[in-house]
Amino acid sequence: MTSARPDLLGLSLADLAATLDAIGVGATHAGRVFGGLHRRLLPLDAIEGLGPRHAARIADATFAAEATVEATHPSDDGTEKLVFRLGDGARVEGVLIPMRGDRLALCVSSQVGCAMACAFCATGTLGLTRGLRAGEIVAQVHAARRRVEPAGRRVSHVVFMGMGEPLHHYAATRDAVRVLREPRGVCIAAQRITVSTVGVVPKMRAFAADFGGRVQLALSLHAGTDATRRRIVPLAATHDLAALKAALLDHPLPGRRALMLEYVVLPGVNDDAAELEALAAWTRGLRCLVNLIPFNPFPGAPFRAPDDATVRRVGASLEALGVPHSIRWPRGRRVAGACGQLALVTP
Ligand code: SAH
Numbered sequence: 001m002t003s004a005r006p007d008l009l010g011l012s013l014a015d016l017a018a019t020l021d022a023i024g025v026g027a028t029h030a031g032r033v034f035g036g037l038h039r040r041l042l043p044l045d046a047i048e049g050l051g052p053r054h055a056a057r058i059a060d061a062t063f064a065a066e067a068t069v070e071a072t073h074p075s076d077d078g079t080e081k082l083v084f085r086l087g088d089g090a091r092v093e094g095v096l097i098p099m100r101g102d103r104l105a106l107c108v109s110s111q112v113g114c115a116m117a118c119a120f121c122a123t124g125t126l127g128l129t130r131g132l133r134a135g136e137i138v139a140q141v142h143a144a145r146r147r148v149e150p151a152g153r154r155v156s157h158v159v160f161m162g163m164g165e166p167l168h169h170y171a172a173t174r175d176a177v178r179v180l181r182e183p184r185g186v187c188i189a190a191q192r193i194t195v196s197t198v199g200v201v202p203k204m205r206a207f208a209a210d211f212g213g214r215v216q217l218a219l220s221l222h223a224g225t226d227a228t229r230r231r232i233v234p235l236a237a238t239h240d241l242a243a244l245k246a247a248l249l250d251h252p253l254p255g256r257r258a259l260m261l262e263y264v265v266l267p268g269v270n271d272d273a274a275e276l277e278a279l280a281a282w283t284r285g286l287r288c289l290v291n292l293i294p295f296n297p298f299p300g301a302p303f304r305a306p307d308d309a310t311v312r313r314v315g316a317s318l319e320a321l322g323v324p325h326s327i328r329w330p331r332g333r334r335v336a337g338a339c340g341q342l343a344l345v346t347p
Contacts, residue, residue: 005062006062007063007134007135007175008058008062008063008135009037009038009136009142010133010134010175010176010179011175011179012179012182013034016033017030019062020033020058023061024057025054025057025058029049029050033058034182034184035185036050038142038185039186039187041145041146044059063135065087065134065135065136065138066086066136066139067092067136067143068084068085069083069084070083070084070085071083071346073335075331075334075335077331077334078098078331079095079097079098079332079335079337080095080096080335081093081094081332081335081337081342083346084140086136090112090130092112092132092162092164093163095162095332095337096155097332099156099157103154103155104153104156104157105157105158105159106141106144106155106158106159107160107161107162108137108140108141108161109137109140109163110132110162110163110166111129111131111164111165111168112128112129112131112132112163113126113128113163113164114126114127114128114164114165114168115127115128115165116165116233118222118233119233119303120222120232120264120266120303122298122301122341122342123163123164123340123343131169131172133172134171135176136172137160137176141155141180145186156192158194159193160173160193161339162342163342165197166195166196167197167204167207170200170206170207177193177195177215180193181193190211191215191216191257193215194215194260195207195215195216195217195218196218196220196260196262197217197218197219198220198233198235199220199233199235199239200235200239201244204217204219204244205247205250208250213252213253213254216260217251218259218261219262220233220264221263221279221290222263222264223236223270223279224274224277224279224282225241225278226241228269228270228275229241231269232269232270241282248288249286257287258289259288259289260289262293263279263290263291263292264294264295265295265311265314266295266303266306267304267306267310269303271306271313271314276317277321279323283323288324289324290323290324290325290326291326291327291328292311292315292328293330293340294311294330295340296330296338296341298343311327315327334347
């Protein structure tokens with residue numbers, strides 16, 4: 001299925017125009033096709049003014065990404081886990097997270113499984129099957145919109161925090177972000193899109209160059225020292241804390257933006273005073289917010305979940321050290337839809 005044909009839903013408006021030109025449909029149809037596909041969620045043959053001959057020609061010449069919602073698992077806290085089936089039968093998961101009013105954030109997957117093998121992450125136990133095409137990432141957003149828009153709700157935010165490491169698979173992530181931002185399409189503002197990475201330094205730099213810091217970057221840090229980080233994040237052996245900090249210092253932050261640093265609280269591993277002091281020292285000079293994530297357990301996990309008091313104590317320590325932070329209390333745990341629990345298993 002990974003054909004060399006252009007990935008219809010992953011093409012920017014400009015690339016779509018070039019493709020339509022190359023296949024004899026004509027670039028003049030690009031705006032109408034892009035708007036039909038991405039804004040109105042229409043199939044090619046329902047796009048007004050295109051005509052059946054052109055629709056068929058586009059369908060023949062391109063790869064049409066699919067992400068159909070195969071199952072949904074609502075949690076008691078309002079989040080909903082979605083299981084997407086891709087065109088080749090592979091499955092990935094996404095999570096709809098209610099925000100203020102009628103808005104929802106959608107957490108999308110970028111890969112089937114993940115190669116990063118972080119010790120505390122259920123997806124990491126799966127290994128990597130393949131990366132998604134950009135259109136398959138966009139198709140997850142479309143599928144979620146089809147689900148919520150009839151009820152008057154809308155997907156206002158997209159976070160690349162589902163299965164996979166988005167910067168291990170950068171071209172698809174970059175192209176999907178470009179498509180999602182396009183004003184003629186889904187039109188999600190850059191600051192409402194977050195790409196979370198475990199720290200693929202060269203691609204963090206590419207991401208900064210491509211988006212000028214306007215798309216939110218989150219770094220899964222999880223430690224204040226290299227020794228601790230290497231215990232839980234295998235990629236830390238390749239990119240150490242000094243390299244990560246250098247990349248973040250070079251990362252442009254327009255307006256009042258701040259970097260997000262994710263920190264999974266693992267009792268007895270990364271929550272002691274020395275670790276937090278090292279973390280505070282490391283953050284000096286960075287405009288950042290540390291997001292504490294209580295470890296979400298999964299079957300066979302080699303760590304235990306912190307109690308709320310432990311998480312609050314870590315927060316208080318950061319407060320005392322002058323490190324801005326927030327706590328991401330788990331949502332969706334009941335359906336294994338919380339951070340790090342996405343492994344295609346639902347209790
Ligand atoms: N690979 C990317 C995208 C995944 S985002 C990254 O690592 O950033 C998912 C977030 O949840 C990451 O911050 C990840 O470290 C965190 N996470 C993973 N497993 C977790 C678990 N069991 N409990 C809580 N958070 C977890």
